[in-house]
Amino acid sequence: MSCRDIVDLISDDEAGPVDVKAVKLEPDSVGSTFLQKYNHNQTSEHRKSKTQPRRQESEENKSSNALSAGQSSNSVLEQGQSPVDDTGISSTSSICPAPLCRQFWKAGNYEDGLGSKVTFQNGKNFLHVHPMFLHSNATSHKWVFGAVAELLDNAVDEIQNGATIVIVDKTTNPRDGNPALLFQDDGGGMDPEAMRHCMSFGFSDKKLKSAIGKYGNGFKTSSMRLGADAVVFSRHVNNRTFTQSIGLLSYTFLTQTGLDRIVVPMVDYEFNTSTGTLDKLHDRERFRSNLSLMLQWSPFSSEAELLKQFDDIGSHGTKIIIYNLWFGGDGNTELDFDSDPEDIQINVDIKKKEKSITEQHIANRFHYSLRVYLSILYIRIPESFSIILRGRIVEHHNIANDLKFPEFILYRPHSGGCVEGTVITTIGFLKEAPNVNIHGFCVYHKNRLILVSVFNSKGLLSFNLSYLLM
Template identity: 40%
Template sequence: MATRKCGIPLSTISPKFLHANSTSHTWPFSAIAELIDNAYDPDVRARQIWIDWTRIRGLDCLSFMDNGEGLTRARLHKMLSFGFSEKKAVKFHIPVGVYGNGFKSGSMRLGKDAIVFTKTRDTMSVGLLSQSYLEAIGAQRVLVPMITFRRDGHNHMEDGASLRAILTHSLFSSERELFAELRAISAAGQTGTRIIIWNLRTTTNGDTEFDFDTDKYDILIRATISERSNGGLVMTPESEYSLRAYCSILYLKPRMQIIIRGQRVKSQLISKSLAHIAQDNYRPSFLNKRVRITFGYNTKSKEHYGIMMYHKNRLIKPYVKVSCQCKAERKGVGVIGVIECNFLQPTHNKQDFDDTDKYRKIMHNLSIKLEDYWNEIRYKRKKEDPNCTVAIEDVLKVPDQVWVQCDSCLKWRRLPDGITELPDKWFCSMNYDPQFRNCLVEEELEDEEEDQKSYPKPFKRQRRNTKSEFEENVPESTQTQDRPGLLSSNQAPRHPPASVLSGLSLAERSPLPLINLTAVASSLRRAKQTFFTIEQQTPSSLVPPLTAPQELSSQTHYWPALNKERKILAQSESDTLVNKAESEMMEGFESHQGPAAAEETCERDASSGTGRGYSPAVEEITELPLKNEKEGVEHHEGHVDDEEEEEEEEWNLIEVQQWQDELMELMHETAEERDLCRQELEVLREHSAALEDERNKLISRLERVEEEKTSLSALCDQLKSQLSELREQSQRGKEEKDDSSKLRTLRLNLSRLLVSFIPSLHLEHVDYNSDVIDTILIQVLEHIT
């Protein structure tokens, strides 16, 4: 019967739950990662963690030891319990653990039994989490024997039952052996934690799932050669079966050294170990800031590619192939993308993300971004070397940058490009750059911290402009089906020709997030003048029809004159519509400055299917020539030839559409510039807020220092007065001592004289500090006189 509290039964945990809970880890390295995360998190702050294989009493064991803060008895109890997680971020160190279940699920996935030795500055504790122990005693609930030793080596009296359980059901049968394991922690530091796991999980043939013999400095997952290769090509990434390779990319920016079987893991900054690195930005619709994406080529094997997805600095999904890399043409071969998805929720085992709408959107957009990068790199290579026939993924590559971690301070330093060999141990004092030759110097800024702009995309721009030119040059027979020579609204060119925007690039334009409304108004006026300049300059005679709209500027055309009434009516109506379009466009640009409009005109999720929108006023401008010419034909039927009318309408529509596309392109690029500036402004605001906080802290610290100075000054004055008093007392004591010495000498001399008058006077019995001699002298003088 469950224990009751206030009459309500308490929930209990069955021993079978230890195994059921561990099944969330289908991959053994994910269980090991849970134990590494516990040492990495800011509540432990270990600088090193040692992972090793050993044999105790003939059993294969895995051991984990760190030099962190250690665990008190209360924290050890929470670690052996379920659902207790009190981890908090410290500065920029964000904890990985969330659920308070990592140690239980991870250790029980690796083996049936685990024992924890931990050491703080005041206590030493031992805890046991064992399925074998619970089965042996037939427990109905999960029991965790725990003992705590004082520094003098004596355990608490109430831990007697736990001590007997640990010595009976663990690998250690005496207190001496327990203390030997606790002393082993001292080899790593004054404090720390040591975990030993035994009764490891085995395969169907009885072997452990780990291979400890193939590589004496690594821990491998047993697998056949055929499972890892295909036709001589290594198809499986090394991190899938090598613990050393997996730990080298486990953290986006490693802050802890991992030592596997006595040899340090060479951690790497995955975002810096690529070739042809490019930084791109992605801003989901559900976030108010951009997410940084790093693209580059794998320098080791082109067969290992995809997206490296991290969460709070921890690797969740490695080498995820997005849709463009899974197609038949194999786009993006060899390309790796690195992104930190702190806005997604990882699953319970931290090996995947919850399948939500946010996750599906980001995977779709990552596919688009990666394909853009792949096309840009190929375009750049083709432009640099048009005759090259070797694919870029087949070219031998080296990382663009060389970064190394100091073995003393664990800070990352950038080395000059071209360095390929480094010593086993590297320290800041060995740096080529004298500015960063000291461990006390902060790390240099990374590229994403220095520059928040995306890389240029000339291929994408050229493809857009080429598509626009192609649509402009489509034959008339394919442009419309209802009326020959007339462009329908959905077939009109969507982009201006390449020459329209061939001036300043986005990076060269003004970074201010303000749109030049005067320029927009001037563009509308020029469009309005273009509509009616042809009509005002054409004579009344007829000429043969044009073969192309471009020939209008090089040939002389004579259109039939329209009557005065039609011109006045068309001019009046056109002015009204153009003025209305100009007003609405100006209002649209002014409202575009607000944050709400910014989100709609900025870069969107491609999955949402949003495209470039057009203002109703601009649509009215597009329909203006059609409406005017239609009225002209109705009033002057027979004066204008049908073929010439169609050519006139077509030419006007093309001109209007070009101006419209130019304005919309300008609006889109200006919005991008504004968003970039807004992002920089947010960074500056955050930096300013940080500086303000630091300033307030310094002011409060200065006030405290002033108070301490005042109190010290008062204490100093008090000490000075006491010192002067002591000096005076010492001087008086010295004078009194001198007077006493003189008086004693005088009494001694008098006693010698008095002996001649009083022979029976014994000088050795006289106390010269008293007035005995003075009394005797007075008596002698009275007797003489």
């Protein structure tokens, strides 16, 4: 996307819908799937900027918070001088190092050798978080689809900022040809400060009570549960200030360099309306240091390749690419992209199912089919918003409609003699009963499925789907 295109985007964004002309990418490259499959749709008709100015924290609050990932070098998510010698890093490197251990449940231990000996530029004594926390934090997701749901929640929360679509798809790591996961939405995007908050622990700009996520932890737990590494691209426009930021959260980088603290390379750009160019924010050495790390540990070997990922984002939005996906105990990736070209499935034995009515029921299929799971993930979805999985819209399924003889019961839990709250529960029989021997319950919170317990004659089939603080 040229600088002239950026000027047009800013102007059009203020006037009304934006018609984004995508730049052609090479086949099978990261981002090309989005262009090939979705350029024909009418998502550009909905891309109106509804972003609100983000609340600016005082400098005193920033410096006093030990978990800040701000621009100061004395932060937990260190962004100062590169902690490794980057003199040998080449932007033409063809291999992006893979994690030392490819199985998620065995990847939590490593020895931090180099990190304890490294001196950071302008370093001071401060609290920091060890990289192993990234892994232990992600173990809250026992089920891999629960991690996918967390990333979907962030896109759904962006509906208030004008989001009309979220894409979940397989893409390819151009370094090694291995599969990667793509999440992309056309929400308000993140400015540089919001991007740092996203990469930090405990920061959240979500103030609405209806927001699903509000604890500032979902992105880290979900991305690290799906793969060892994630790169985030976000474009944001506010008051004619046009920024785009790139952040790299890489467990591979941290473990293979033996760091004893979480370091997140990040680069930011701002469009200069007077010169028609993208200006690099921050000082030259810091920018070079962070970019150098990205070119070694991300799927992209040049700054031009990194910036090319913004071509299909439009005037605002966010793209997340998760690569070095985790393997299961059988030596294959946990996620199966081959069994169904329009679905993402889990490599588990349950897929070897009997051809009975019960086994074919949605209460069983959501175990291994992401398409089925996403269809019941939310009680309701606005008509203006679509979830697209591998090129096809996910059809919403209200499980309450599967019941016959439904009854609605007011549930009033009591604790210590006080009523804690009330909720209307819907109960009934499955329409296929008694031929389908399934019973159980689903719990939704803030429109989001958080618990499913399903039973049949063989006993309990399902359990807590995902980690979500209520």
